[in-house]
Amino acid sequence: MSKPLKQIHLAAHFPGVNNTTVWSDPAAGSHIEFSSFAHFARTAERAKFDFLFLAEGLRLREQGGKIYDLDVVGRPDTFTVLAALAAVTDRLGLTGTINSTFNEPYEVARQFASLDHLSGGRAAWNVVTSWDAFTGENFRRGGFLPQEERYSRAKEFLATAHELFDSWHGDEILADQATGTFLRDARAGAFTHQGQHFDIEGRFNVPRSPQGRPVIFQAGDSDEGREFAAADADAIFSRYATLKEGQAFYTDVKSRLAKYGRRPEDLLILPAATFVLGDTDEEAAELAHEVRRQQVSGATAIKHLEFVWNRDLSAYDPEGPLPDVDPVVAEEHISRGRAQVRMYRDPVAIAREWRELAEANKWSIRDLVINTGNRQTFIGSPATVARIINEFVQADASDGFILVPHITPGGLDPFADRVVPLLQEQGVFRADYEGTTLRDHLGLAHPDTGRRTAAGAERAAS
Numbered sequence: 131m132s133k134p135l136k137q138i139h140l141a142a143h144f145p146g147v148n149n150t151t152v153w154s155d156p157a158a159g160s161h162i163e164f165s166s167f168a169h170f171a172r173t174a175e176r177a178k179f180d181f182l183f184l185a186e187g188l189r190l191r192e193q194g195g196k197i198y199d200l201d202v203v204g205r206p207d208t209f210t211v212l213a214a215l216a217a218v219t220d221r222l223g224l225t226g227t228i229n230s231t232f233n234e235p236y237e238v239a240r241q242f243a244s245l246d247h248l249s250g251g252r253a254a255w256n257v258v259t260s261w262d263a264f265t266g267e268n269f270r271r272g273g274f275l276p277q278e279e280r281y282s283r284a285k286e287f288l289a290t291a292h293e294l295f296d297s298w299h300g301d302e303i304l305a306d307q308a309t310g311t312f313l314r315d316a317r318a319g320a321f322t323h324q325g326q327h328f329d330i331e332g333r334f335n336v337p338r339s340p341q342g343r344p345v346i347f348q349a350g351d352s353d354e355g356r357e358f359a360a361a362d363a364d365a366i367f368s369r370y371a372t373l374k375e376g377q378a379f380y381t382d383v384k385s386r387l388a389k390y391g392r393r394p395e396d397l398l399i400l401p402a403a404t405f406v407l408g409d410t411d412e413e414a415a416e417l418a419h420e421v422r423r424q425q426v427s428g429a430t431a432i433k434h435l436e437f438v439w440n441r442d443l444s445a446y447d448p449e450g451p452l453p454d455v456d457p458v459v460a461e462e463h464i465s466r467g468r469a470q471v472r473m474y475r476d477p478v479a480i481a482r483e484w485r486e487l488a489e490a491n492k493w494s495i496r497d498l499v500i501n502t503g504n505r506q507t508f509i510g511s512p513a514t515v516a517r518i519i520n521e522f523v524q525a526d527a528s529d530g531f532i533l534v535p536h537i538t539p540g541g542l543d544p545f546a547d548r549v550v551p552l553l554q555e556q557g558v559f560r561a562d563y564e565g566t567t568l569r570d571h572l573g574l575a576h577p578d579t580g581r582r583t584a585a586g587a588e589r590a591a592s
Contacts, residue, residue, distance in 0.1 A: 138523050138559045139398060139530030139572065140550075141225075142174040142542050143183045150404060152424040152536050159539050161205060164214060166539040171215045173539075174222055177546035178560050180571040181223025181254060182215065183347075183532055184208050188229060189265045193433055193465045194442060209241050216249035223568035225254035225347060230283060232260060232269040235290035235328055242344045243295060243336035251340030251567030255291075256347040256367075259284050281354045283327045288346065288362055290323050294334045295343035296577075297321045341567040342577035360386035364574050365398040367532065371507040376401060376527030398572060403507035403531040407544050411510045418509045421536055422500050431496040434503065438477045438484075440464050448496045452488050457481050507531075515545075516552035523558070 144167060145151045152158060159166045171182050186208045190197050208226040215224055224245065228238055238255075246253035259280040260266065266275075275283060297319045319334040348355065348363040359366040360383060370376045376399075384394045406421055408414030426434075428448030436443050440458040457477035488498050508515045522528050535541025553559035564570060575581065 135556075135558050136523050136529070137573075138519065138553060139400060140177070140179045140559065141181045141183055141223075141400065141530070141532040142170065142179055143185070143402060143532050143534045144170050145534055145536075145538055150425065150534055150536055151538055152421060154424055155537055157537050157540055161538060164206075164211075167211055167215060168218050169539040170542060171219050171222055173542045173546050175219050177542075177550045178563060179222065180530075181225045181252075181568055183225040183256070184211060184227060185256075186227045186229075188232065188260065189268050191465070192264075193436065209245065212245055212253070213248055216245065216252065219252075220250075221252070221563045221566065221571075223252045223254055223345070223571055224249055225256055225345075227256040227258055229260050230257055230287040231275055231280060232266070233287075235287050235294065235323075236330060236332070236334070238287075239291040239294040239334070240336055242291075243334075243339050246339035246341060246344050247336070251569070253339070253341075254345035254347055254364075254568055256349060257284060257288055257363075258349060281350075281358055285358060285362070286325050286327045290325070290328050290330070292343065293321055293323055295339070297334045298336075298338040338578075341569045345568050345572065345574065356383050357386060359383060359397065360392070361390045363397060364569075364572065365400055368399055368401040368528065370527075371401050371403055373522060373525060373527050376522060377525065380526050380528065395573070396575070398529040400530050400532050401507075401528050402534055404505075404534050404536060405508040405515060405545060405549075406506045406536075407510070407512055407515060407548060409511060411514050414510045414514075418506050422505065425536065426496060426500045426503065428496055431499040434499045435495055437465050438480050440477065446495065449494045452481075452485050452495055452498065506536075512548035512552055516549050516556070519549075520553065520556060520558050 145161075151161075159169075174182050187205070208228065212224040212226050215222075226242075226245075228242075230238075242253050242255050259275075319337075320332075321334055322331040323329070345364045346362060347365050347367065348359040349367040350356065350358060351369060356366075366383060368376070368379050370379045380399050383397065383399060387394060387397060406414050406418040408417050431448045432443050432446060435446075435452070438457055439453060439455075440460065440463055441455075442464070443453060446453060457480075459477060484498055484502065487493065487502070488495075491497070491501075493501065508518055510518070519531060523530060533542065533545060535545070550559065554561050569576060
């Protein structure tokens with residue numbers, strides 16, 4: 131008996147602080163005006179995507195003491211944007227990144243429970259930690275946590291939030307939920323939590339939401355992050371976009387679930403993915419090359435190299451050879467607030483490797499950054515992209531993808547119009563929403579009833 135086809139999950143990431151967006155393209159729009167968010171969300175909903183995802187940066191990044199020029203100055207608050215999007219969409223899930231290092235459980239739980247009510251059960255929380263003291267300077271009480279304490283606080287933060295979400299449950303729920311005027315049980319909303327990071331007691335003032343509690347996302351790739359996701363998350367973002375790496379990550383994370391009494395279908399693996407479409411594969415390849423050169427200007431290439439060299443390289447020609455001086459290895463770094471700094475554990479070794487690559491391929495600084503940095507995940511005609519996406523999912527390299535277009539807000543439209551219909555024809559992507567909540571879309575069990583949609587039950591059976 132052949133294995134049934136898995137259903138593909140698709141989501142859309144509105145690019146924020148990034149080096150993905152091609153700002154110079156005439157089609158590029160505002161990252162601040164609500165019309166951009168609304169267009170993007172409506173396109174995702176028209177294509178029957180599971181959810182829209184917003185990242186959030188808590189401080190503008192700096193390089194050499196100056197604001198990094200790829201940051202979005204004035205990006206609106208995540209909760210504000212998602213609440214507004216709830217009013218212009220009907221089914222699309224609404225996922226926000228909210229930090230567990232600098233916030234408090236009661237406040238965050240109240241905001242997400244409110245969003246879940248306002249949206250009819252479509253809210254999701256991407257739980258993240260902050261790793262640097264630079265960001266912590268913006269928060270008087272939050273401060274900076276050493277790495278070994280970040281996940282400890284995050285785990286307790288999430289557990290505490292769940293206690294708050296669950297404080298309205300069963301017989302304790304409102305007798306008249308429409309008006310909110312009567313309580314069946316005086317304990318409704320009551321909570322007490324005493325732990326290492328939080329010692330709180332009171333009454334949670336937002337009743338049980340339509341999907342029980344918001345869906346939980348996690349994005350850590352460390353061993354601690356994978357364990358956190360296996361224990362508590364409903365979905366995990368992945369940065370592995372090749373088939374072999376994706377399968378290894380998928381197998382590793384799914385294998386951790388059993389120790390927490392969970393099944394493989396209880397956690398979705400969703401890598402971020404970019405795409406470039408053309409009428410033919412050849413045309414798409416040419417467009418992808420041009421997009422990469424637009425994404426990595428000469429100035430951007432120099433800034434990227436400075437991450438590794440930890441020194442001012444503004445005097446170097448981006449179309450010339452790599453510096454022959456070695457990186458500066460020091461506690462103080464020229465770049466502040468950028469996660470990439472952590473990726474280069476041995477900058478001298480990286481510099482040596484990059485010089486060898488550049489010499490062997492006759493690459494300039496800009497060529498090197500273009501060829502070693504993030505590249506487009508899916509390149510080809512709509513038929514080719516649809517086929518490759520389906521191959522990844524059926525081969526257990528992912529459960530779907532979070533798409534990041536390089537043009538905002540209209541960059542998602544070609545995928546919605548040209549690729550989604552092909553996936554629907556293959557029977558691997560929904561023709562319409564089966565339910566109303568984000569848990570329905572993702573096939574996740576309701577925390578109160580344990581029930582899943584037909585798609586979720588089918589995934590569990592397979």
